[in-house]
Amino acid sequence: MTESSLDRMIDIFDVTPIDRTRFTGDSDGGGRRVVDGSQILAQCVVAASKSFPGRTVRSAHALFVAVADPEKALEFTVTPVREGRSFASATVAVGQGDRTCVTCTVLLDRPQADVVRHDTWTGPPVGGPESAYPVDMPLRGRELRIEDVPDYGDPDEVGPPILNAWLRYDTVPPRDELRRALLTHFTGHLAISTTMRPHAGIGTSQAHHTVSTAVMGIAVHFHEPAEWDGWLRYHHESTFAGAGMSHVRGQILTEDGRLVASFTQDGMIRPFEAQGAAMPTESRL
DSSP states (O other): OOOOBHHHHHHHHSOEESSSSEEEEOOOOTTSSSOOHHHHHHHHHHHHHHHSTTOEEEEEEEEEOSOOOTTSOEEEEEEEEEEOSSOEEEEEEEEETTEEEEEEEEEEEOOOOOSSOOOBOOSOOOOOGGGSEEOOOOOBTEEEEESSOSOTTOTTOOOOSEEEEEEEESOOOSSHHHHHHHHHHGGGSSHHHHHHTTSTTOOGGGBTTTEEEEEEEEEEEEOSOOOOOSOEEEEEEEEEEETTEEEEEEEEEETTOBEEEEEEEEEEEEEGGGGSSOOOGGGOO
């Protein structure tokens, strides 16, 4: 198995064009028989950017309708919906063979000068990366720390439905669309953990063993400019859990509190018994 690394992930984001609207891409399964939805969403951001040169992606909303196999190539088809003087919109269908795995809606534009602006953190003070706990979530070239929580997956760790994750990358891509892809990549990693946190006796360590979890949809909204140095903070807040579903909203901020992007995630949290015939453990999201 090829080691997961930041440089390899950036190469994976950079999908290969067949023509203006069709692209192919590889995946990093991380040892599982499933592709992270946030990786595919990041690739959709790059595919749309390449289809509409001169514009930047402002938002992308993906629904993960079927599991993608990391051993097979991903096929991206960008279908323009509207291409105006400033704004453009498109859908991106991601498949493997005759099977659709992801559908994504993308909004692009040409950024303009400010009329008004507010882009700074308005929530309570945070401790910062130096006081946060290091986390072993392997990706060579990335450092990850979580505030206040020594083990975010522990079923006995109970607190408010909030997680603040600090990330620092060895390399920040020079190209705008790859920076947006990199921002997108972590939006799918901790949302379900955030939802579980207030509930004693359930934690991420149980996922794929006694609890069935899956990311069903992610929406990411980029704010200008998509640039940063040093640490990023992914602020997660779970606003709803129930009926077998989870909803989380998040913000991506620089260390000094400038808002770079916002995101939401819809996830599934259900007992295996309710699923009927379960897929193999290594394939579960």
